[in-house]
Amino acid sequence: MxxxxxxxxxxxxxxxxxxxxxxxxxxxxxxxxxxxxxxxxxxxxxxxxEQPPAREEVLARMKAHYQKLKELGHIPPAAADQERINQIIAGEI
Structure with a gap:
């Protein structure tokens, strides 16, 4: 949906x-x-x-996006920090 x-x-x-x-x-x-x-x-x-984009097209676009973020110096949060981030987004903290 x-x-x-x-x-x-x-x-x-x-x-x-x-x-x-x-x-x-x-x-x-x-x-x-x-x-x-x-x-x-x-x-x-x-x-x-209006067909959704092909799976390969979406994956290639995502890969390029993450590569660009990496080139810009983005460091994703550690797995240990992700739960706290999820709680903040959910308004639990």
Whole structure:
């Protein structure tokens, strides 16, 4: 699922179809979950051509990014410090 998508139940689709369509217009897609546990994706027609980048392309881009950071002198935090950083981000500290 994309970072920004709406999730609805099958009952929402039946009772409030306009609300589901508005979410599809806003986010580009919406998930519909049935009582049986199935999940369907509703997307605006024309989105089929928007393919996500190939895995190799993403990995190459990430590798280049980390190489650039390394060249700039970036030193990643030690594994021992990462838990504290995660707690700070989560607002626990």
């Amino acid at each position: 994309s970072a920004a998508a709406a999730i609805f139940t099958q009952q929402d689709l039946v009772a409030q179809a306009a609300k589901v369509f508005d979410a599809v217009r806003q986010f580009g897609r919406a998930e519909i979950r049935t009582q049986e546990g199935e999940t369907f994706v509703m997307a605006k027609a024309g989105n089929e051509s």
